[in-house]
Amino acid sequence: MxxxxxxxxxxxxxxxxxxxxxxxxxxxxxxxxxxxxxxxxxxxxxxxxxxxxxxxxxxxxxxxxxxxxxxxxxxxxxxxxxxxxxxxxxxxxxxxxxxxxxxxxxxxxxxxxxxxxxxxxxxxxxxxxxxxxxxxxxxxxxxxxxxxxxxxxxxxxxxxxxxxxxxxxxxxxxxxxxxxxxxxxxxxxxxxxxxxxxxxxxxxxxxxxxxxxxxxxxxxxxxxxxxxxxTLNYEPLPEEVMEYDDPLYSSDELLGLAPQGYEYTLPVKLIVSRLMDGSRFQEFKADYGTTLVTGFGHVEGHLVGIVASNGELSHDASLKGSHFVQLCSQRSIPILFFQNTAPHAAEPTSILQAEAHTNRLKAQASMMAAVACAAVPKITIVIGGCYGSESYVMCGRSFSPNFLFLWPNARVALVDSRHFSTIPKADDSDCKGDELELSHLKEKLEEESSAFYSSARLWDDGVILPQNTRKVVAQCLEIIKQQKYQVISPCQYPVIRM
Known part of the structure; x- marks a missing residue:
């Protein structure tokens, strides 16, 4: 159309x-x-x-x-x-x-x-x-x-x-x-x-x-x-013949891996293995903070750092993410975020749980600062849910990634409507009214969180098919690379036309 x-x-x-x-x-x-x-x-x-x-x-x-x-x-x-x-x-x-x-x-x-x-x-x-x-x-x-x-x-x-x-x-x-x-x-x-x-x-x-x-x-x-x-004296990228291996697994398998809900846990490495050259992935802190997967790999010959959601972003996972993002910034390596944020954890019911929540909040804030200040190109792919504060930590739109794309199954919202608590049934008319209002709110959230609602309003740079992800990411990395070859004049004023 x-x-x-x-x-x-x-x-x-x-x-x-x-x-x-x-x-x-x-x-x-x-x-x-x-x-x-x-x-x-x-x-x-x-x-x-x-x-x-x-x-x-x-x-x-x-x-x-x-x-x-x-x-x-x-x-x-x-x-x-x-x-x-x-x-x-x-x-x-x-x-x-x-x-x-x-x-x-x-x-x-x-x-x-x-x-x-x-x-x-x-x-x-x-x-x-x-x-x-x-x-x-x-x-x-x-x-x-x-x-x-x-x-x-x-x-x-x-x-x-x-x-x-x-x-x-x-x-x-x-x-x-x-x-x-x-x-x-x-x-x-x-x-x-x-x-x-x-x-x-x-x-x-x-x-x-x-x-x-x-x-x-x-x-x-x-x-x-x-x-x-x-005649602009704008040098094209040098012609480099980069040899690289295809992933060991077909990209078409991503269609069966695209997350649709949280009824099960999808190991995000299944997705990474279908995008990296030769399915090779050098994982960083593999056994620490396992709800976030970090590491290095190549996409069509381009070195990238991977930061991928693998469940709820815990305290340890956030500290690991902060460390890894700073490493990428230090080494001038572009970062590729795969965002599939889990629903919010239940509210704390004890002092110990409240302390754990506070510590997790502090760790997420440190990762947020690291992502915001990392002076390297960032590409974000929303492969599942993009919910609440974790969308910021994982370089959502407000953190200015160079490019941000969604899979068609992606959801973008402050909260996931499927995890609203339901109101207990009662004969009281106020409760029935509240239940009806909640139902309407859930319907509205469901409609407004779809990938197509998001893309129609330019909250992203487009919906891409899962099997095209590797090609799109490689193209973005190639585009980003061009600025390394530009000579920038020191004077800072525009051309004023006659």
């Missing part, structure tokens, strides 16, 4: 009447001929204001001239490219990934501007639309190049995206760029003006200087972008 954008009729109108390429065709022409990592494809589904397939824009990471780049491409077949609150959130996440991993950014702009009925949700706040432009300036000051293509309508706030990029290409007869379009000019002044005269490619290439490159067609525009990237 998501891959069809706004639907067949919208695509026909976009490609035949408006003579434009569908967004996925644009990416084929722009990116190298190899697979790319699409981010948050399910964002925007079943939102309170309706379905917005892929949040009205495609974001992801692919190679252009051998260099990993973040792309943000509006899909004008979805609501005419109008920007919804979830679309803003998706673009901001893509920019955050670009900054965190120092990846150059390409914007394909084809947008009708903000969806005005929801302006209060996408304009005024700190993390709303204006933050996109703020980030563009910050990224430029960080020496992260940004290139934009005006390949359609570019109206109102959307007009700042290409004008703040370092180099901009505009497509003749298709690309238009203005703050207010012809209908608003007509309403305000009574004057009839064509989109081309008001903000077409020739005007911005010859008169205003808002565009740096004029492209007679979309094909030539994407060739121009490839030429620009080849």
């Amino acid at each position: 998501v891959s069809k954008g706004g639907g067949e009729n919208s695509i026909l109108r976009h490609t035949q009447r408006n003579k434009k390429l569908f967004v996925r065709e644009r990416l084929k022409m722009l990116l190298d001929d190899e697979s790319f990592l699409e981010l948050s494809p399910l964002a925007g589904l079943n939102m309170p204001y309706g379905d917005v397939p892929a949040a009205g824009c495609l974001t992801g990471i692919g190679k252009i001239c051998g260099v990993w780049c973040v792309f943000m491409a509006n899909d004008a077949t979805v609501k005419g490219g109008t920007i919804y609150p979830i679309g803003v959130k998706k673009q901001l996440r893509a920019q955050e990934i670009a900054m965190q991993n120092r990846l150059l950014s390409v914007y394909l702009v084809d947008s009708g501007g903000a969806f005005l009925p929801l302006q209060s949700e996408l304009f005024p706040d700190k993390s709303d639309g204006g933050r996109v432009f703020y980030n563009e300036a910050i990224m430029s000051a960080m020496k992260i190049p940004q290139v934009a293509v005006v390949c359609g309508s570019c109206v109102a706030g959307g007009a700042y995206v290409p004008t703040m990029a370092e180099e901009t290409v505009i497509v003749d007869k298709i690309g238009t760029l203005f703050l207010a379009g012809p209908p608003l000019v007509k309403a305000a002044t009574g004057e009839n003006v064509s989109p081309e005269d008001l903000g077409g490619a020739r005007l911005h290439s010859k008169v205003s200087g808002c565009s740096d490159h004029f492209a007679p067609s979309e094909k030539e525009a994407y060739e121009c972008v490839r030429n620009i990237i080849s």
Whole structure:
């Protein structure tokens, strides 16, 4: 459903009447001929204001001239490219990934501007639309190049995206760029003006200087972008032929291992053994704090530290996790978290139990601090439950992992509704009311904790199939690795366009 954008009729109108390429065709022409990592494809589904397939824009990471780049491409077949609150959130996440991993950014702009009925949700706040432009300036000051293509309508706030990029290409007869379009000019002044005269490619290439490159067609525009990237002095990763072994066990077996509940204990090493090269895993503190599994391994030749939930995160397990995370940070080894948090333990019923709970809390706090301050890339995969404070300790979204993905069976919530205590039955009407209220709360929690509810709201970077985990993790590690090869200039100011 998501891959069809706004639907067949919208695509026909976009490609035949408006003579434009569908967004996925644009990416084929722009990116190298190899697979790319699409981010948050399910964002925007079943939102309170309706379905917005892929949040009205495609974001992801692919190679252009051998260099990993973040792309943000509006899909004008979805609501005419109008920007919804979830679309803003998706673009901001893509920019955050670009900054965190120092990846150059390409914007394909084809947008009708903000969806005005929801302006209060996408304009005024700190993390709303204006933050996109703020980030563009910050990224430029960080020496992260940004290139934009005006390949359609570019109206109102959307007009700042290409004008703040370092180099901009505009497509003749298709690309238009203005703050207010012809209908608003007509309403305000009574004057009839064509989109081309008001903000077409020739005007911005010859008169205003808002565009740096004029492209007679979309094909030539994407060739121009490839030429620009080849002159950015942004070195691609050196061609290394890394030899590695496949896991001893098939990745397809992960489909049968994906945890569905807590009725049984699943040894997390069964999952690790289907992801590591040769199923080799050098475990750290194997016999201490066994409810957390830590150790080193390789994923398609990339060395990683593994931190994997193996039950309730005990005091000893938290201390072990804190120690191991600091080791990885000291050795500059990326950390891969597998999150499957157990339900909360029962409330303490004695002084001794209360003391044990307090000690566990202190140990978890120390691991939380170690995870937050570890200056290495972090990738989190939620393979089961993502509940409560343990989701923070295991590098959940609020701890800014470089990438965070969910398996389709994952659950994301403060508490697990299946472990609510039930209210004893009684004839009292208040008890019946409480029971009904609890039942409604459990239903609401059940709905809101699904992986698809989470992904639709961009609490993660996408739902991935368990059997694709090794491939996705390897791709992320390859992307993260590129920043090691960039030369960073000492001066810290953005490129101010003329």
